Amino acid sequence: MSEELSKSSKFPIKLEDGTWLVQCKLDQASQKFIPLHDPNDIENKSLQKNEWTEQEEKLLEELILFKGSKKWTNIANKLNDVFHNGEMFRLGKHCRERWLNHLDPSLKKSEWTPEEDEVILTNQAKIGNKWSIISKLLPGRTENQVKNRWKSILRKASKWIRNGISGIKVEWGGEVGCGEGSDCGDVYEDMNKKCFQNTCCELENEMQAIYFDYLDSPSYFYT
The missing domain is CATH 1.10.10.60 (Homeodomain-like)
Structure with a gap:
C-alpha cells in the first residue's frame, strides 16, 4: 500500500484489491471522519469518460451482426471478460448506446437535407x-x-x-x-x-x- 501511495499524492486512489482510499474530513459533532468522495460516483464517471477501443467495437459488432445477440448485459459481460479481466467495466446500457448511436450500419452520417x-x-x-x-x-x-x-x-x-x-x-x-x-x-x-x-x-x-x-x-x- 505504501508503494501505491508513493506513486501519487492525488486522491481518490483505487487499490489492487478493489478498495478505495479517499480524502476525509472530521465531523466535529460526531467526531467521525466523513469521506469527501463517493467511490460509486468515481466508478461511474470513469466509465463514462473511457473511450471505446477498436478491438471492443469489433467484438461488439461481431456479437450483434454475426451472432444475432442483442442481450446487452450478456454482451457487456463478454466484453468485460475479454478486455477487462472480468471487471464490470462496460455495462449493458453502454453497449446499447454505442451500437445505436455509432456502430449500427443503418445509421445515416451524411449532411442533413x-x-x-x-x-x-x-x-x-x-x-x-x-x-x-x-x-x-x-x-x-x-x-x-x-x-x-x-x-x-x-x-x-x-x-x-x-x-x-x-x-x-x-x-x-x-x-x-x-x-x-x-x-x-x-x-x-x-x-x-x-x-x-x-x-x-x-x-x-x-x-x-x-x-x-x-x-x-x-x-x-x-x-
Whole structure:
C-alpha cells in the first residue's frame, strides 16, 4: 500500500484489491471522519469518460451482426471478460448506446437535407421534444442525431435573433405576402429559392422564431 501511495499524492486512489482510499474530513459533532468522495460516483464517471477501443467495437459488432445477440448485459459481460479481466467495466446500457448511436450500419452520417430539417421543425412544433417519435420519421437518424440537429438550428436562430433578424423564410419561388426578399446566392441558385426576413411576427421568445408555417409552402430555416 505504501508503494501505491508513493506513486501519487492525488486522491481518490483505487487499490489492487478493489478498495478505495479517499480524502476525509472530521465531523466535529460526531467526531467521525466523513469521506469527501463517493467511490460509486468515481466508478461511474470513469466509465463514462473511457473511450471505446477498436478491438471492443469489433467484438461488439461481431456479437450483434454475426451472432444475432442483442442481450446487452450478456454482451457487456463478454466484453468485460475479454478486455477487462472480468471487471464490470462496460455495462449493458453502454453497449446499447454505442451500437445505436455509432456502430449500427443503418445509421445515416451524411449532411442533413432541407427535407429532414423540415420534418424536425414541423413535428417539434406539433409535439415538442419527443425525439424518439420524430426520429422514426427520419430513417437512419437516431434520437441523439435529431436532438442535436434541433439544438444546432436553435443556436443559429438565436444568433440571428440577437443580430436583429426575427426569422428566415425559405420559399419555393413566388412571394410570401409580407417581408422583404433577397436572393440566397449560389447555395440555392439551382432551386430558384428566395430568402425572406419576416417582419410581421412579434416573437414572445426565441422558440417562436424557429418555424413559420405558411399554407402550401415548405418553409424552414435557411442554413
